[in-house]
Amino acid sequence: MSKRIGLEASFATAEAARMADVDVIAAYPITPQTHIPERLAEMVADGELNAAYVPVESEHSAMSACLGAAAVGARTFTATAGQGLELMHEVVYAASSMRYPVVMTVCNRALSAPLSVWGDHSDAMAVRDTAWIQVFCQNSQEAFDLTLWAFRVGEDPKVLFPVMVHLDGFHLSHVTEPVILPEQEEVDRFLPRFHYPFALDPNRPMTHGGFGPPDIYSEAKIAQELAFRQSKEVVLQGWKEFGDIFGRYYRPVESYRIEGAKTLLMTMGSFTETAKIVIDDRRDKGEAIGLISLRLWRPFPFEEFRQAVKDAKIIIIFDRCISSGMGGPVFSEVRSALYNEEARPKVISFIGGLGGRNMSEKDFDYVINRGKEIVEKGSEKMFETVGIRGKVTSIRG
């Protein structure tokens, strides 16, 4: 029987890695780290998990050790956040380009300076071009579910890409919520043993990571891109299988009360649950408003996104990051995804929740009201802010 217990999202993630019978964990406690590696180290020390815990001397080495372990066919896991993800940045690229299905939890944090260990999406956005499958969680249950699912998808021989599971720093990573833990037998049914088809083996010597001269690099990258986009098929298949076994179904674009909605609020990550309260309130009062939330950030779910917003007149997008000199990254990409559509909704951009700043129901109420007002009266500003002191002026785009 599965059991329902209170678990911090970090612990839920560690529990998923344990039930996945992960072989190698390499992690570093850069400020900020979470309880995930600590809990895993404890499991290894207590014999609850038969794995190698490699206490590396940096985040750069954490991901590098993960590559080495994955290259010999070990199921490999790490976790990081913020500055740690920045330090391992070049290795993050190598992981996907060399097709090692490492699973990594990123508890999203702001980036220095000023030093901040608190949550926003700057770290996640800085790696959006790295060919990692990226998914966002809204609660502890999803942290558990999507970690398990990440191994299933990344390790599929048709995929062989690393997967990043995003938890919002503190607002999710350090929050205790009820989580349903399945039976090991169910997990084993969902997640087959990892068999890496290109494992380094003296009986079958292989060269991993040769360099790409100009006459081959372009082809290599385009081939990678095609394979990466095709991975969406397995992403969806994995969620279908997960739902069939565990009863919880996930979608690339999650929608909430969007039937007949002319206005859509759009979020990513844990603030989605706060936004739902506001949507409920307004729906109950008869307002034609709904909520969509991107679960799958990479590869970008174009089709599902366009389908979800096809009847909307207004999309109000809430970003927790600034792409400097450009604006909200989610906003930019969503606007671009809609550009060639016949009927395009108005796309309004808000930026807030930076560096751990909370977003309350009141803040989302403001976003919706002000968003509608902008559509009515027009605005020259490319984006506006929410919950930030001072007015944004002269931001055109």
Place this chain on the structure above:
Amino acid sequence: MRMLKEFIKFGKNPVTTEEFFTAGHSFCIGCGEALALRLACKALGSNVIIANATGCIEICTSPLPVTSWRVPWIHTLFENTAATISGVEAGLKILTKKGKMPDRHIKCVAVAGDGGTADIGIQALSGAFERNHDFLYLCFDNEAYMNTGIQRSSATPYGASTTTAPAGKFSIGQVTRKKNMAAIAAAHDIPYVATACPSYHLDLMEKVRKGAEIKGPAYIHILSPCPTGWRYRSDLAITIGQLAVQTGIFPLYEIEYGRYRLNADPPKLKPIEEYLKLQGRYRHLTDKQVQRIQEMVNEDYVKLKEKAAASPL
């Protein structure tokens, strides 16, 4: 005498005719590093996984879609080779422990240049030593960033001219002393540290074999003469390596569990000038500067002999 004993130990054919790092690579003519690598690979045999840092060896052996490697080989990045091999070793160990693969005693070997070791890779290397992974690290030291155009590294010797520390009116080139990587490795109290040079091929192979066999981390610092960067005639690689040892600027020694053995201890060191004068990178040196280098060599050699005498193998 020791060399002779080693020779007998190897029997009639001291060096296997099998190649694990094969022809078709693009090393320069007269490259000491390619020779050292070939010998090291012969000593390692086929039951090995090699992790290679970015650098001459990586570039000259792995242009897609071809490869010079007949053993499993992985290159990820520049500074992380010790971390990559840590993962390989940890992966093999746990997969064996969990019964997911048979215990095949596969040797884990990291290969890097002096820049990838003494500069950008030193943190990852120190970490891997400290974590006590069972691996052998081979540093092929050609004393500068040769692959990218002869830029100075912390392993470039005092007085050598490089493109980023060139000799000029107001500089003799490298103004710092060569970083002593073998001593840094030894300071981690790892089981085995050695220096080697392809001019002494049996000594090199024996050390590589020993380093691979020993349980825990092992480090071998291999002087790899570079015709391009050191500016010597391409038929002189062996001679220059020999002179490096015979003048004492690059002594051959090994440290097993903290105990030292000098592998070549000539009764009298040759003058350093004999070594320097064959190389264009030292061409600008005055007699006085050569004398200064001679003093430094003498000092370092005495220090080494003192350490060896204090804790002999």
